[in-house]
Structure formats: C-alpha cells, structure tokens
Amino acid sequence: xxxxxxxxxxxxxxxxxxxxxxxxxxxxxxxxxxxxxxxxxxxxxxxxxxxxxxxxxxxxxxxxxxxxxxxxxxxxxxxxxxxxxxxxxxxxxxxxxxxxxxxxxxxxxxxxxxxxxxxxxxxxxxxxxxxxxxxxxxxxxxxxxxxxxxxxxxxxxxxxxxxxxxxxxxxxxxxxxxxxxxxxxxxxxxxxxxxxxxxxxxxxxxxxxxxxxxxxxxxxxxxxxxxxxxxxxxxxxxxxxxxxxxxxxxxxxxxxxxxxxxxxxxxxxxxxxxxxxxxxxxxxxxxxxxxxxxxxxxxxxxxxxxxxxxxxxxxxxxxxxxxxxxxxxxxxxxxxxxxxxxxxxxxxxxxxxxxxxxxxxxxxxxxxxxxxxxxxxxxxxxxxxxxxxxxxxxxxxxxxxxxxxxxxxxxxxxxxxxxxxxxxxxxxxxxxxxxxxxxx
Ligand SMILES: *Cc1c(COP(=O)(O)O)cnc(C)c1O
Numbered sequence: 001x002x003x004x005x006x007x008x009x010x011x012x013x014x015x016x017x018x019x020x021x022x023x024x025x026x027x028x029x030x031x032x033x034x035x036x037x038x039x040x041x042x043x044x045x046x047x048x049x050x051x052x053x054x055x056x057x058x059x060x061x062x063x064x065x066x067x068x069x070x071x072x073x074x075x076x077x078x079x080x081x082x083x084x085x086x087x088x089x090x091x092x093x094x095x096x097x098x099x100x101x102x103x104x105x106x107x108x109x110x111x112x113x114x115x116x117x118x119x120x121x122x123x124x125x126x127x128x129x130x131x132x133x134x135x136x137x138x139x140x141x142x143x144x145x146x147x148x149x150x151x152x153x154x155x156x157x158x159x160x161x162x163x164x165x166x167x168x169x170x171x172x173x174x175x176x177x178x179x180x181x182x183x184x185x186x187x188x189x190x191x192x193x194x195x196x197x198x199x200x201x202x203x204x205x206x207x208x209x210x211x212x213x214x215x216x217x218x219x220x221x222x223x224x225x226x227x228x229x230x231x232x233x234x235x236x237x238x239x240x241x242x243x244x245x246x247x248x249x250x251x252x253x254x255x256x257x258x259x260x261x262x263x264x265x266x267x268x269x270x271x272x273x274x275x276x277x278x279x280x281x282x283x284x285x286x287x288x289x290x291x292x293x294x295x296x297x298x299x300x301x302x303x304x305x306x307x308x309x310x311x312x313x314x315x316x317x318x319x320x321x322x323x324x325x326x327x328x329x330x331x332x333x334x335x336x337x338x339x340x341x342x343x344x345x346x347x348x349x350x351x352x353x354x355x356x357x358x359x360x361x362x363x364x365x366x367x368x369x370x371x372x373x374x375x376x377x378x379x380x381x382x383x384x385x386x387x388x389x390x391x392x393x394x395x396x397x398x399x400x401x402x403x404x405x406x407x408x409x410x411x412x413x414x415x416x417x418x419x420x421x422x423x424x425x426x427x428x429x430x431x432x433x434x435x436x437x438x439x440x
Pocket of ligand 1: 071074092211213215250295296
C-alpha cells in the first residue's frame with residue numbers, strides 16, 4: 001500500500017455507480033448541490049491513515065519516546081486540530097490565532113509548541129499563561145521571555161530553533177556553513193547561546209529544533225540533519241542544559257502530479273528515527289524524546305477542491321481557456337510558487353481526456369491560472385472540476401481578493417459529509433467595514 005502522500009487522490013476517491021467521482025462515499029455532484037462551490041472536501045480516511053503512519057512508524061522504529069506534531073499552519077481549524085489530537089499527535093502553531101484554535105479544539109497545552117520568528121509580546125504572554133512549549137527563535141525572544149517569566153512567576157519551557165545549514169530544494173540540496181534564513185539561531189555561535197542559557201535561572205531550555213524546508217523528496221538531508229542535531233544536542237548536555245527533546249521539523253513532500261515521487265511517510269520516519277538513534281548510540285547518549293512536525297503530508301493528500309466550471313475562451317492556435325468559480329483566492333499556490341496540480345471532471349471522470357486546456361480562475365489577474373495545459377475531456381459550463389491534493393496551504397493561505405467570500409469545507413467519511421467550515425458570505429465581509437458618517 002502506498003502512503004497517502006504518494007497518491008494524488010484521497011484514498012477513498014473512486015468512480016461510483018452513477019459514473020461520478022465520489023470521496024468518502026459522497027458523490028461530488030451531491031456535495032456541491034448541498035454545499036455550493038468552490039468547496040473544500042477533506043477525506044477522513046486519508047487524514048487518519050497519514051496520522052497513523054507517523055505515529056505507528058515512530059513507535060515501531062524509535063527506541064525512545066517520540067511524538068509527531070501536526071504543523072497546523074498547513075490548515076489550522078478546530079476540526080483538524082481535534083482529529084489529529086484523537087490520533088495521538090500534538091500540534092505546532094505559529095500565532096495566537098493558531099494557538100487558541102488548538103487549545104479550543106481540546107489539545108492539551110503540553111502537546112502544543114509555539115513557533116515564530118517574530119512572536120509578539122502578547123503571543124509570548126499567552127504561551128506562558130497557557131503553559132505551551134515555545135520554540136525560541138532569537139536573542140530578543142530569549143531576553144523578553146526571561147523578563148516575562150520573572151514577572152509572571154513562570155519558567156518558560158523552550159526549544160531552541162537552529163538553522164543548521166542544510167538547505168533543501170526539490171531535487172538537490174546544498175550544505176553551507178551557515179544559512180541565509182530569517183529563522184533561528186546560527187549554529188556557529190552555540191557557545192554563547194548555551195553559556196547564556198546555562199546561567200539563566202528562568203528559562204528551561206529542554207531541547208533543540210530545526211526545520212529545513214518543505215515539499216522535500218530526498219531523504220539524505222533529513223539523515224544529515226538527524227546526525228547534526230544529535231551532535232548539537234550532545235554539546236548542550238555538555239554545557240549542563242536540561243535537554244530532553246530533539247525536534248527534526250517536517251517537510252516531507254506529497255504527490256501533486258504524476259511526475260512527483262516522494263518517499264513514503266514510513267520511509268521518512270524510519271530514516272529520521274534511525275539517524276537520531278544511531279547518532280545517539282555513537283555518542284553514548286540516552287535517547288531524547290524525538291519530535292517531528294509534518295504538515296503538508298498529513299493534510300495535503302486528503303483535500304480536494306470542487307469548482308463549478310463556467311465560460312470558455314479559445315485563442316486559435318494559442319490556447320483554450322476554461323474557467324472555474326474560484327482561483328487564486330482559494331488556492332494561491334500556483335500564482336505564488338508556480339505550483340502544479342492534477343484535476344478531473346467530477347461529473348464525467350471516465351470521459352476520455354481529448355483536449356489540452358488551461359484552467360483559469362475568476363480573479364482580475366492574468367496570472368490567476370490554476371492549471372496550465374492539462375488534459376480534460378470536452379467540458380461545458382456547469383461541469384464540476386475536482387482539483388486534488390489541495391488540503392495543505394490552500395485554505396490556510398486563502399484571501400478575499402476581489403471580495404470573494406472564502407469557501408466552505410466538509411469532512412467526508414462513510415457516505416456522510418459534515419460541515420467543518422462555514423462558507424463566508426458577503427455580509428461577513430461587510431461586517432468588518434466601517435462607513436464613517438461624514439461619507440454618507
Ligand atoms: C512549515 C513548517 C513545518 C511543516 O512543514 P511541511 O512541509 O508542511 O511538513 C514544520 N515545522 C516548521 C517549523 C515549519 O515552519
């Protein structure tokens with residue numbers, strides 16, 4: 001069985017007896033009739049399968065304690081926080097908004113980690129008041145946390161974010177002395193950092209963290225990272241720091257198109273866990289609590305966006321455009337990163353793909369193209385387009401550009417759809433406006 005992250009479609013996606021695409025036993029045409037378009041659909045089986053592969057592989061291969069935490073910036077909402085918590089994952093958050101959502105979903109504070117390279121004083125205070133662990137990013141944060149800890153009478157529990165100079169690209173990686181990154185401490189100055197923390201009565205530095213990138217398909221950078229982090233971890237222990245946790249970040253890629261070939265979740269976890277375990281054995285260290293932070297590979301493959309197709313335009317000899325009723329506002333990845341996706345006509349999934357078309361959004365930007373030069377059967381206004389692998393960094397990055405209300409989301413499972421995110425309305429947007437009296 002391939003891992004969820006190795007498949008473009010959710011595990012339950014199939015063509016049903018009515019000849020339509022169904023997900024989680026729910027017919028895509030019924031979903032759009034009930035909930036409208038654009039609609040984000042999340043497949044519960046795919047979500048839970050990905051979570052279990054992380055949790056079970058860690059348990060099977062790592063000799064010490066381990067915890068997978070969902071990097072919720074990929075899609076932070078109550079239902080997802082609650083679901084991954086049910087599967088035994090912790091959560092990482094990067095703002096007060098994400099933090100409050102995780103706690104509100106019932107995730108206990110001791111399984112929540114707050115990241116961020118410029119946390120506000122309000123966010124730091126909230127973290128200390130709620131008792132979550134902070135991933136400290138810079139000296140300003142260490143000084144501020146010390147002051148806040150003293151004034152609130154708490155001992156902030158922190159991991160240290162490091163930028164270990166392992167840089168990843170999709171098909172190559174380079175190792176540099178230190179990395180041009182806005183995140184984390186430069187590992188060339190660890191002596192100063194560890195000395196400061198050793199002499200600091202307020203901060204409890206319980207471990208280290210690094211995250212080297214996202215949508216990564218190679219295993220070697222993570223193997224290198226594991227070894228490097230263990231060496232730094234050992235150095236911290238040597239300075240007398242109360243280290244007990246080692247967090248290797250996330251970054252495992254997923255399949256968006258047929259040409260993507262990421263390793264399985266289990267393979268990635270085996271690589272990281274074995275790398276940390278072997279390095280600890282070589283240095284005669286007891287095993288730290290191993291933490292990893294997958295985001296995209298948990299939620300990406302479970303998501304499908306359903307759109308209604310609209311007008312078409314043929315530019316002879318150049319290009320055929322078909323359009324959808326969403327675009328860069330609900331999925332900014334193509335215009336932001338040139339990201340590629342795979343699509344299917346949900347009400348005729350088995351029709352032969354005989355035409356090369358470009359799927360354009362409805363926004364006032366020529367660059368609002370969701371899929372360029374893909375193969376589809378002949379389509380007409382009213383058809384339903386399903387775009388796969390949209391669970392990660394789609395809703396999370398969505399905007400109201402052109403004053404489009406953001407779509408609804410449903411969780412599908414066993415022929416039932418449950419609304420997990422209400423569709424915004426124009427009234428929701430207008431509610432935030434204020435019209436000064438003198439302009440009326
Ligand atoms: C984004 C991020 C992750 C998750 O990355 P994915 O590629 O979605 O797995 C994990 N940790 C940190 C610190 C991040 O910024």
